[in-house]
Amino acid sequence: MTDQNPVLARLMDGTAPARRLTDATAAAAADLRLRTGVTPCLATVLVGEDPASVTYVRMKRNRCEKAGIRSRHVPLPAATSTAQLVDVLGELSADPTVHGILLQHPAGPRVDERAAFEAIAPAKDVDGVTTHSFAAMSFGLPGFTSCTPGGIMRLLDEYRVGLTGKHAVVIGRSAILGKPAGMLLLARDATVTYCHSRTVDLPSIVREADVLIAAVGRPELIRGEHLKPGAVVIDAGYNPGNVGDVHFASARERAGLITPVPGGVGPMTIAVLLAQTVEAATRQLGPQRQ
Structure with a gap:
């Protein structure tokens, strides 16, 4: 008799790394306040x-x-x-x-x-x-990253997800989420495919994704049977009822890593916003001291 219980994907919890980033941000803010x-x-x-x-x-x-x-x-x-x-x-x-x-x-x-x-x-x-921030990010120049894509990249790093040579599929093309997420993945040597509401046969493209970022704003659009076994699944959607763009229960039975909704991408988004605020203040105030 075989074991019928599926091996569930490991959760990519965003709360703990967000807390660590916020703690570091608080320390930087305190240092800035002491100096200036x-x-x-x-x-x-x-x-x-x-x-x-x-x-x-x-x-x-x-x-x-x-x-x-x-x-x-x-x-x-x-x-x-x-x-x-x-x-x-x-x-x-x-x-x-x-x-x-x-x-x-x-x-x-x-x-x-x-x-x-x-x-x-x-x-x-x-x-x-x-557009200035998007251009700077795309060309690897100093600037500020869109917070949700920036949080996603930090989460991928937290769980040591290698991106070089991997096929990353981004579902969504908004100017502040889908598009910048794809550019950040491209900068890390992933091969990036953008999908959207008019993509033909979306499931066939999703099945090729080593890394999937769902950011289209359609509840539970992506189901487990659409995924490549062992894929890394980042659900950046948030819909009424605490529902993401991925059908969590079925996806967790097929993915290797998956973010929960809530508790995955959301905490990282806010943590990046706070970190970039302190960074902005530091740049504006310069090296001055009290």
Whole structure:
């Protein structure tokens, strides 16, 4: 009689490495404060009162406090226009007491989100959403990485996932997740395939992936039978009900490593945001001392 119990994939827990990164960030913030007398400051901008966005911003502000980062919140009404939002972001960009700016996504139906992102000064773009940041990241130049892709790369490193020569499939092509994730993988010598909502026969491409990043925003789109045995599965989707883009139960029976939702990519995203805020403050303040 054979054992019918499947061997389950190992979980890629993001909470522990995120905690370590946040601890290191808190130490860096304390050192900066000791040298300059300045506490790093992250400004969060929220348009409207979408419940999920309100929760996300509150979570990020709470994490700021734990990391020794000052949080300045700018709530704006849902009726805010693109021009009004651009003005607010321009003022924050010019404010020397603000070191990083986060515009919570989505910014609402009345806003041209790309125009709003571009109003953020590159030196304060700690969420990595401007075209300047994307270009710098793509060419390996100094700048800030989009936080979720940056968190994904740190998670892959944490679990010692070798990328050289591996086939990485990214499902999703958003400017702040799918596209930058693919560029970061390419920079690590992976062979990258982008897929999206119009990809023909998606399962056949997914079956070729040594590393799969699901970031398309469609609940449980990817199932276990779609995966290559032993694949590394990064679920960067988050849908209502704490459901990712991957059907977790079936995928865990076939993958080698897999991120949970929640508790995988999410904690790393926030940890990278905090780390980049302190890095931005350090660059802006320079080597000055008290």
